[in-house]
Amino acid sequence: xxxxxxxxxxxxxxxxxSIDFIIKNQDNKILLGxxxxxxxxxxxxxxxxxxxxxxxxxxxxxxxxKDEIGLNIEDFNPKFIGVFEHFYKDSFVDDNISTHYVNLAxxxxxxxxxxxxNKQHSNYIWLSLNELLNFNEVHKYVxxxxx
Numbered sequence: 001x002x003x004x005x006x007x008x009x010x011x012x013x014x015x016x017x018s019i020d021f022i023i024k025n026q027d028n029k030i031l032l033g034x035x036x037x038x039x040x041x042x043x044x045x046x047x048x049x050x051x052x053x054x055x056x057x058x059x060x061x062x063x064x065x066k067d068e069i070g071l072n073i074e075d076f077n078p079k080f081i082g083v084f085e086h087f088y089k090d091s092f093v094d095d096n097i098s099t100h101y102v103n104l105a106x107x108x109x110x111x112x113x114x115x116x117x118n119k120q121h122s123n124y125i126w127l128s129l130n131e132l133l134n135f136n137e138v139h140k141y142v143x144x145x146x147x
Contacts, residue, residue, distance in 0.1 A: 002053075008093040015085075015100040019057070019064050020048035022081060022107040022145055029128055031113070032138060033121030039088030039099050043139035044125060048103075061106065068120065069113060078106035086141045105145055 002010065010016070023031040023046070032044040049064040051057065062073045086101040116124050129146060132138050 004093065008097065011091045011093055011099055012097045015102050017051040018048055018086075018101045018103045019051060019060055020046040020103055020105050020145075021065060021068070021078070022046055022105060023069070023113075024107065024109050025126060026109075026111050027126075027128075029126035030132055031124060031126055032132070032142065033116070033124045034137070036120060036122050038090050038092050038095070039086075040139050040141075042137075044127075044135070044137050044142070045139050046105075046142055046145070047121075050101075057104065065108075070115060071110070071113070076108040076110070078108050081105040081107055081145060084141065084144060103141075 025031070031047065033047055035041050035043055035045050047064075047068040049060075049068060051060040055063070061078060065071050065073045065076075065078075082105055084103040084105055086099075086103050088099040088101075091097045091099040127135060127138070133143055133146065
């Protein structure tokens with residue numbers, strides 16, 4: 001993992017590659033977490049994370065799913081949804097440095113999640129698609145996955 005000063009430079013000069021999981025349960029509701037870090041702090045967002053240098057996309061999917069949700073990717077078959085771009089005026093490292101993500105979105109269907117970690121999110125909700133699209137606390141970039 002990068003040292004903070006090197007990561008700050010990276011965020012300032014280049015886009016980051018990230019992976020998000022659209023997690024649906026047996027009722028077709030979508031899992032969202034309320035972000036505690038910038039960017040998008042305070043918004044409900046899909047769960048995900050960035051891809052590290054020299055990490056394959058498959059390795060990143062495996063790590064992110066395990067870190068964010070505590071699940072093993074071998075138990076699922078993530079369906080690729082598409083490539084999206086996210087632009088933020090701030091960043092995790094500095095309010096005055098914008099963030100540009102090239103985001104790879106995947107969908108997985110699950111029947112059960114036991115315990116969700118709380119290091120990146122203050123709480124979690126399951127929403128129907130209609131609820132998600134009409135809830136002001138859901139970030140616009142999450143809604144874009146469904147448009």
